[in-house]
Amino acid sequence: MTTTENNPAHTRSMHRASGVKLKLTLRDIAQMIFFALLIRPFMALFIGLRVRGREHLTETEPFILIANHSSHLDTISLLSLFPIHRLRYVRPVAAADYFERSRRVSLLTRTLFNILPIARKSITPENNPLRRMQEAIEAGYSLIIFPEGTRGEGGEMGRFRAGAAHLLEKMPGVPVIPAYLVNMGRSLPKGELIPVPFFCEVRLGAPRVIGGARQDIVRSLESAVRELKEID
Amino acid sequence: MNMLAALKSISPVWRMGLLVLSVLVIATIAVAVIRRAKPQKDFSELAARVRAWWVMAVVFFGAIAVSDLFSLIFFAFLSFWAMKEYITLLETRPADHKALVLTFLAIPVQYFWIALPGRGPWYGMFIIFIPVFMFLILPVRLMLSKETVGFVRSASQIQWGLMAFVFGLSHLAFLLTVPSIPGTNATGRTLVLFLVFVVEMSDVLQYIWGKTLGRHKIIPAISPNKTWEGFLGGIASATLLSLAIRFLTPFSILETIIVSLMITVAGFGGGAVMSAVKRDFGVKDFGSVIPGHGGMLDRVDSLCYAAPIFFHYVRYFHSWD
Numbered sequence: 001m002t003t004t005e006n007n008p009a010h011t012r013s014m015h016r017a018s019g020v021k022l023k024l025t026l027r028d029i030a031q032m033i034f035f036a037l038l039i040r041p042f043m044a045l046f047i048g049l050r051v052r053g054r055e056h057l058t059e060t061e062p063f064i065l066i067a068n069h070s071s072h073l074d075t076i077s078l079l080s081l082f083p084i085h086r087l088r089y090v091r092p093v094a095a096a097d098y099f100e101r102s103r104r105v106s107l108l109t110r111t112l113f114n115i116l117p118i119a120r121k122s123i124t125p126e127n128n129p130l131r132r133m134q135e136a137i138e139a140g141y142s143l144i145i146f147p148e149g150t151r152g153e154g155g156e157m158g159r160f161r162a163g164a165a166h167l168l169e170k171m172p173g174v175p176v177i178p179a180y181l182v183n184m185g186r187s188l189p190k191g192e193l194i195p196v197p198f199f200c201e202v203r204l205g206a207p208r209v210i211g212g213a214r215q216d217i218v219r220s221l222e223s224a225v226r227e228l229k230e231i232d
Numbered sequence: 233m234n235m236l237a238a239l240k241s242i243s244p245v246w247r248m249g250l251l252v253l254s255v256l257v258i259a260t261i262a263v264a265v266i267r268r269a270k271p272q273k274d275f276s277e278l279a280a281r282v283r284a285w286w287v288m289a290v291v292f293f294g295a296i297a298v299s300d301l302f303s304l305i306f307f308a309f310l311s312f313w314a315m316k317e318y319i320t321l322l323e324t325r326p327a328d329h330k331a332l333v334l335t336f337l338a339i340p341v342q343y344f345w346i347a348l349p350g351r352g353p354w355y356g357m358f359i360i361f362i363p364v365f366m367f368l369i370l371p372v373r374l375m376l377s378k379e380t381v382g383f384v385r386s387a388s389q390i391q392w393g394l395m396a397f398v399f400g401l402s403h404l405a406f407l408l409t410v411p412s413i414p415g416t417n418a419t420g421r422t423l424v425l426f427l428v429f430v431v432e433m434s435d436v437l438q439y440i441w442g443k444t445l446g447r448h449k450i451i452p453a454i455s456p457n458k459t460w461e462g463f464l465g466g467i468a469s470a471t472l473l474s475l476a477i478r479f480l481t482p483f484s485i486l487e488t489i490i491v492s493l494m495i496t497v498a499g500f501g502g503g504a505v506m507s508a509v510k511r512d513f514g515v516k517d518f519g520s521v522i523p524g525h526g527g528m529l530d531r532v533d534s535l536c537y538a539a540p541i542f543f544h545y546v547r548y549f550h551s552w553d
Contacts, residue, residue, distance in 0.1 A: 048316060050520075154326070189326060196332040197312075199320040199519070 020062075020140030027111055028088040034112050036084055043080045046197050047073070047187065053204035056177055057081060060207050061089065062142040065177045066164060066221050068157045068229070069146035070185030073195065075113060077202055078144055078179065091116040091136055092144040096127075116143065133167050137174060147221060151190045157226065165217035168210055175207040176221065180228035203228040244422045244480050245297065251477065252289050252429070259285070280524030288522070288531070292428070296421060300409055301347065307405035308343040313528045314397040314536075315339065317518040318509075322393075327379035328386050331370050335390055338366050339398050346406050358406060362399040367391055397529070400536040403543040404428070413550050416482035423546060426480040427495060430470055431538045434496040435503065437473075438466025455507040467496040482550050491545060495538040502537030506530075 043049040075092045096117035100106040109115045118129035147160035182201035210220045295306035345358040371387045410420030442462025474492040519527025
C-alpha cells in the first residue's frame, strides 16, 4: 500500500497552497444562490442525504476528491457538502464531449457547477486534460474526479482509469479525499430524467497523500474508495 | 374550582395542549429521578426518547394549529418520508424507476383530493384513488418497462407501501379537515388529537409495561421485545387515559372505551406488521431521523393501521356528510 496518511514528511506538504483567495465573480454568486436556495433544500428534504465523515472536507485545501460514479446526483451531492463560501474553490472534472455537447448545456454546467471540462477523445497539447487539471490546482482549485470515467450501472463499481493517478504522479503531495456514494444510481440512474427519492449517503475518508508508480496509485485510489464501500 | 372553570373555558385544542405539556413535564421529571436513583445504569436512550417526544409534540401541535393547508402539507410530508424509508429498504429493479416516480407523484395527488373544497364529491376520489386507480395504473407502467423477471414482486410491494403509508396515513389528514360533528363540540382537529394521543400513549405504555413487568413473549418470531404484559397493560392503561380526553370526542363513556380498545389493538397490529417488514429487510429500524426512536416509520407504524379504522368508525356512526 502506498498510502502515506500518517507520514509527517507529507503532512507538511498537505497544507501547501491553502489560503489562495479567488476573486468572487458573478458566476460564483449565481452558483451560491443556486445551491443555497435549490440544491441544499432538495438534498435535505427530497433526497434526505446522509453524510459520514464530513469533517474530512475542511482539513486541507486544495485536494482531489475521488469517488465512484453512477449518477448525475453524484456531483451535485458532493458539491452540496461544501460551505457556500468555499463552493467556488471546488471544480468537478467533467467530460467535455458530454457536458459541452451544446451551447445551452455548456452554459448551464459551467455556470451552476463550475465544471472543468476535459477532452476524452482527440487530445491535443492545448486541450490535454492533465494540463488543464494541473493548472486548475495550481490556481487554487480543488477537484472532484470520478476515475471510472463514466457513470456505471447496476451498483457495481467499474475499474478505475489512470487519469487521476497520472495527475497525482505529476503533482505529488496533493492530498486525496476518497468518497463512496450510496444509492445515487438508484435515485437517478443513467438515462432517467426524474429522480426517485431513495435515501442517499456520502461516505468520506480521511485525506491522504498517495505516491508511487502510476499503477500503484490507481490501485490505492480504488481500494480507498472500496474500503468506504465495505463499511456499514 | 376557579382553575377548573378557567380550564373549561379554553378551547379543546388548547386544553389538550396543556395536558400533553403536563405529560411531557412529568415524563421528563420521572426520567431525571430514575437516572439519579440508578446512576450505574445507562438511561441515555430513554432520555433521548423523551427529548424527541418534546420535539414531536411541538412540531405536531404546530402543524395542526397553523392552518388546514399547512396541516395537509405536514401529513403529506409524513407520507412522503415514510414511503422514502420503505422504498430505500426494498429490493427494487432498474425497470421499476418510472413506476416509482408515479408512486411518489401519487402522494401530492392523494392529499390534493383532501384540499379540494366541497368535501362531499371528493371523498369518493380520496377513497378510491390509491386502491383503484393507482392499483390499476402502476402495473401498466411496470409492464411498459418490458422486464418480466420480478414483475409481480415489484407491483405488489409498491402497492403495499402506497396503501400503508399514503392511503392509510392520509385518513388522518382527511379527518383533520372535517368541520364539526353534528350536535357536539368535536371537530376533525380534536378527533385527530384524540386518535394520535391514544395510539401514541398506547405505544409508550406498552413499552413501559413490557420493560417493567414483561415476562411472556407475545410474538417472539416477529418482535422479541413485545410481551403479553406490555400488550394488555398498554392498551388497558391507554384506554383508561382516553377517558380523560373524552372532551375531544362525540363519544359516550362506553363508546370511548370501545373506540380506544379498537384503535390501540389496531395500532399494535400496525406496529407488529411493520416489525415483520423490518425482519424481512433485515434491519432494526427504518431510519434514524428521530433520536432514540429510529425512522419516521418506526413512529407512525401504529397510526397507519389505527387511522383508517378510527376514521371509518367515526364516519359511519357520527356521519358528518
